[in-house]
Amino acid sequence: MPELPEVETVRRGLVPAMEGAQIVAAEARRPDLRFPLPVRFADRLAGQTVVGLGRRAKYLTADLSSGEVLVMHLGMSGSFRVEDGTLGTFHHPRGKAAAHDHVVLQMSSGKTVTFNDPRRFGFMLLVPRAEFDDHPFLRGLGPEPLGNSFDAPALALACRGRKTSIKAALLDQRIVAGLGNIYVCEALHRVGLSPKRPAGVLAGRDGRPTERTVQLVDAIKAVLQEAIAAGGSSLRDHRQTDGALGYFQHTFRVYDREGEACSRAGCGGTIRRIIQGGRSTFYCPRCQR
DNA sequence: AACACCCCCTGTCGGC
DNA sequence: TGCCGACAGGGGGTGT
Numbered sequence: 001m002p003e004l005p006e007v008e009t010v011r012r013g014l015v016p017a018m019e020g021a022q023i024v025a026a027e028a029r030r031p032d033l034r035f036p037l038p039v040r041f042a043d044r045l046a047g048q049t050v051v052g053l054g055r056r057a058k059y060l061t062a063d064l065s066s067g068e069v070l071v072m073h074l075g076m077s078g079s080f081r082v083e084d085g086t087l088g089t090f091h092h093p094r095g096k097a098a099a100h101d102h103v104v105l106q107m108s109s110g111k112t113v114t115f116n117d118p119r120r121f122g123f124m125l126l127v128p129r130a131e132f133d134d135h136p137f138l139r140g141l142g143p144e145p146l147g148n149s150f151d152a153p154a155l156a157l158a159c160r161g162r163k164t165s166i167k168a169a170l171l172d173q174r175i176v177a178g179l180g181n182i183y184v185c186e187a188l189h190r191v192g193l194s195p196k197r198p199a200g201v202l203a204g205r206d207g208r209p210t211e212r213t214v215q216l217v218d219a220i221k222a223v224l225q226e227a228i229a230a231g232g233s234s235l236r237d238h239r240q241t242d243g244a245l246g247y248f249q250h251t252f253r254v255y256d257r258e259g260e261a262c263s264r265a266g267c268g269g270t271i272r273r274i275i276q277g278g279r280s281t282f283y284c285p286r287c288q289r
Numbered sequence: 290a291a292c293a294c295c296c297c298c299t300g301t302c303g304g305c
Numbered sequence: 306t307g308c309c310g311a312c313a314g315g316g317g318g319t320g321t
Contacts, residue, residue, distance in 0.1 A: 002314060034316090034317090035317095073315080075298095075314095075315060076298090076299095076313065076314060077298085077300085077313085077314085118299050118300065119297085119298045119299050119300080119313090120298055120299080121298070121299095121315060136317095162291080163291085164292065173315095180315070233314075235313080236300085236313070236314080237300095255314095277293075278295090279313095279315095280313085
């Protein structure tokens with residue numbers, strides 16, 4: 001579900017409710033998500049102050065006054081919502097959606113923060129701050145795509161000699177961390193690159209970036225920034241924390257547009273869907289070469 | 290090291 | 306209306 005823009009949208013929505021506030025009460029309504037929740041999970045959260053809310057790739061991080069970091073991943077269907085009220089009052093779960101409310105945090109800000117995840121591909125970890133960068137799930141992550149260290153030379157170097165497809169390479173979080181299926185498809189269309197080309201073409205014989213690699217990096221940054229500004233993309237599950245829909249999906253040029261005419265001026269191609277690595281790729285075979 | 294699969298889980302949608 | 310298969314924004318783990 002959520003790629004970098006959606007996770008960043010969620011982070012920004014949680015800041016007013018959580019940053020600088022204390023977790024007055026915490027409740028885990030089941031023992032596990034994708035993985036078992038940390039031992040004594042609720043006890044280790046209750047009473048802590050959230051010193052800062054961050055994001056690394058598609059992970060949300062809450063720095064706690066205890067020195068631990070609450071690491072949260074939304075998986076495919078995870079979402080947070082922020083509501084007024086407390087655990088003991090009107091917030092008792094009811095209705096179909098509430099059946100998947102797995103973690104509830106009552107904050108000293110007066111807000112209740114609820115994590116909902118029907119598919120339970122999401123997970124939460126508690127990691128000592130000093131061990132964050134070495135955690136097995138986090139240490140292999142590549143550069144942030146919106147950071148200064150993600151540039152054309154870095155991408156070319158990471159892809160040099162690789163025979164896997166460009167699509168698979170850009171989805172590989174070790175190469176660049178935060179892209180998912182939507183934004184890879186969109187960025188490749190913007191620069192007219194076929195998702196089927198081997199990733200190695202992003203580097204010239206000397207290992208330096210080609211002109212198209214420079215364009216690709218620019219397109220990745222642009223599409224992510226535009227999507228963040230739009231509050232992310234709402235296909236099925238994604239909501240901002242106040243329940244509002246993101247609206248970047250209206251701007252998709254290829255994703256979920258199989259059979260439609262290519263929007264590139266003068267192209268005249270038709271968007272196709274193919275399967276790469278078991279996942280759908282949308283692209284225009286006419287203008288993406 | 291690099292790569293190709295498999296799987297986790299629930300909900301929705303289209304076809305019959 | 307019901308049933309059934311395909312598919313969904315991710316990524317850890319395993320096997321070659």
